[in-house]
Amino acid sequence: MSEFLLVAALCVLGTVALGLVAILRGPTPADRLSAAQLLGTGGVAALLLLGVATDTAGVTDLALVLALLAAFAAVAFVTQRTPADVVAEPASPPAQEPE
Amino acid sequence: MTLALNVFTIVAVVLGLVFFLAGTVGLLRFPDTLTRLHALTKADNLGLGLVVLGLLPQVAWPFGGLKLIALWLLALLAGATVGPLLGHAVWTHARGREPPP
Numbered sequence A: 001m002s003e004f005l006l007v008a009a010l011c012v013l014g015t016v017a018l019g020l021v022a023i024l025r026g027p028t029p030a031d032r033l034s035a036a037q038l039l040g041t042g043g044v045a046a047l048l049l050l051g052v053a054t055d056t057a058g059v060t061d062l063a064l065v066l067a068l069l070a071a072f073a074a075v076a077f078v079t080q081r082t083p084a085d086v087v088a089e090p091a092s093p094p095a096q097e098p099e
Numbered sequence B: 001m002t003l004a005l006n007v008f009t010i011v012a013v014v015l016g017l018v019f020f021l022a023g024t025v026g027l028l029r030f031p032d033t034l035t036r037l038h039a040l041t042k043a044d045n046l047g048l049g050l051v052v053l054g055l056l057p058q059v060a061w062p063f064g065g066l067k068l069i070a071l072w073l074l075a076l077l078a079g080a081t082v083g084p085l086l087g088h089a090v091w092t093h094a095r096g097r098e099p100p101p
Helices: A001-027 A028-055 A059-080 A083-087 B002-029 B033-058 B065-095
Strands: none
Touching: A001 A028, A001 B002, A001 B033, A028 A059, A028 B033, A028 B065, A059 B033, A059 B065, B002 B033, B033 B065
């Protein structure tokens, strides 16, 4: 059973690696952030699978922290950037107006 | 009995993986931002949900299981807040309306 869970964790990491391509390719910052959100959740799933497969205790807590931080990253992104930046093609580095 | 639980775990985790893969492929293939956002939140919630569901019989009940369920609820809440938040930002810009302060 634990071998199956390890293989499953590997598959999840494979899809997360595929998601990295989406980050490179995504034209707008919003695409990059949505890909990062998927990577966060993929990381959580892989952590859980590894934690249960190897019976290490603290891994679920680690996955909890990762899930929390992934959510905060997205919220920080949206609140700090004006919508024009969210969808704009990043021709020049986006101007960071103070809120 | 444990065989049945193991089979349930295998089936649920494999389904979770399928949803993760579908979401990632959706993220790569879909034409514009909002559809990508749709694809990823589906994969994100369902993939993780099924993986957690599959892992439940494997962990020591009650604390391990409750912690996994708490994690799943947190991921659902996170997805529920981030998706519309991002979608709103993209949508209001695309429609040219200024978002309410």
